[in-house]
Amino acid sequence: MGIVDQPLLWSAFLGFLLFMLGLDLFVFQRKAHVLGVREALAFTILWASLALVFCGGVYRFMGSRAALEFLGAYLIEFALSVDNLFVFLTLFTFFGVPHAFRHRALFWGIFGAIVMRITFILVGIHLVRRFDWLLYVFGVLLIYTGIHLVFQKNEQADIRKNPVFRALERFFPITKGYDSGHFFVKVGQKWMVTPLFVVLVMIETTDIMFALDSIPAVFGVTLDPFIAFSSNAFAILGLRAMYFALAGLMELLRFLNYGLALILVFIGVKMIAGHFYDIPILWTLGVIGGILAATTIASVLYPHRPHKRA
Numbered sequence: 079m080g081i082v083d084q085p086l087l088w089s090a091f092l093g094f095l096l097f098m099l100g101l102d103l104f105v106f107q108r109k110a111h112v113l114g115v116r117e118a119l120a121f122t123i124l125w126a127s128l129a130l131v132f133c134g135g136v137y138r139f140m141g142s143r144a145a146l147e148f149l150g151a152y153l154i155e156f157a158l159s160v161d162n163l164f165v166f167l168t169l170f171t172f173f174g175v176p177h178a179f180r181h182r183a184l185f186w187g188i189f190g191a192i193v194m195r196i197t198f199i200l201v202g203i204h205l206v207r208r209f210d211w212l213l214y215v216f217g218v219l220l221i222y223t224g225i226h227l228v229f230q231k232n233e234q235a236d237i238r239k240n241p242v243f244r245a246l247e248r249f250f251p252i253t254k255g256y257d258s259g260h261f262f263v264k265v266g267q268k269w270m271v272t273p274l275f276v277v278l279v280m281i282e283t284t285d286i287m288f289a290l291d292s293i294p295a296v297f298g299v300t301l302d303p304f305i306a307f308s309s310n311a312f313a314i315l316g317l318r319a320m321y322f323a324l325a326g327l328m329e330l331l332r333f334l335n336y337g338l339a340l341i342l343v344f345i346g347v348k349m350i351a352g353h354f355y356d357i358p359i360l361w362t363l364g365v366i367g368g369i370l371a372a373t374t375i376a377s378v379l380y381p382h383r384p385h386k387r388a
């Protein structure tokens with residue numbers, strides 16, 4: 079269901095997204111402040127509730143299969159987005175971003191992510207429908223990514239060696255301070271970028287890398303452009319508030335990578351096997367939900383234990 083086929087539906091949904099983003103920026107977050115855990119949890123619950131209400135609307139007007147596809151795609155994107163939180167935390171810590179300005183960077187980072195996702199999804203689905211063998215390529219990519227996720231080492235990457243960061247340092251004069259949360263400031267007769275702009279660009283580039291995993295995974299659940307994009311949008315919009323709600327708890331999810339790896343491998347196998355046997359969407363949803371539940375429960379029951387000194 080592309081934009082050309084259903085312009086009114088797409089216009090209404092995009093208008094809703096712009097309204098909610100404007101409400102957040104100009105009403106709820108009019109003044110830069112530290113977002114407390116209670117406030118962040120409230121916004122996280124709000125976005126999750128809106129996603130469920132929207133899913134009910136999909137069920138009412140598009141049928142049960144479309145609703146299950148939306149819910150499955152939303153859960154996949156939501157789970158994979160949690161991994162983004164670790165990257166955000168690393169960037170904010172490395173650049174010493176004041177807590178009051180982190181929401182601003184996340185807001186514009188997520189706005190850019192929504193624009194990129196709609197482009198990737200529309201182009202990706204068009205290519206898959208024209209060249210159906212791409213599903214097998216995506217399936218192999220997801221299986222490889224899932225296996226790599228299990229065996230990758232949890233080492234902190236040196237951000238100073240990142241090519242994007244090095245390019246920004248080379249071509250843009252960067253201030254030392256954050257100057258009230260602005261991205262650009264004028265010093266004398268010269269315009270300069272602040273470290274917050276650098277963080278924003280880093281967030282956008284890392285989201286592109288994450289999209290290379292998450293969007294093919296969504297294609298394993300649905301090839302309806304509207305369902306794919308709307309599920310992505312709701313998951314990404316809830317990510318900002320979820321960062322502040324879970325920033326101090328992310329390290330407790332010790333088995334998260336294993337759960338994400340299983341989901342990626344499962345979706346990859348589903349895409350490859352789809353030519354021979356189409357796994358019912360209800361089964362797909364049950365497997366995804368079961369893996370996420372098992373990962374969370376295991377993380378709670380078997381938390382990290384501090385090493386004892388000899």
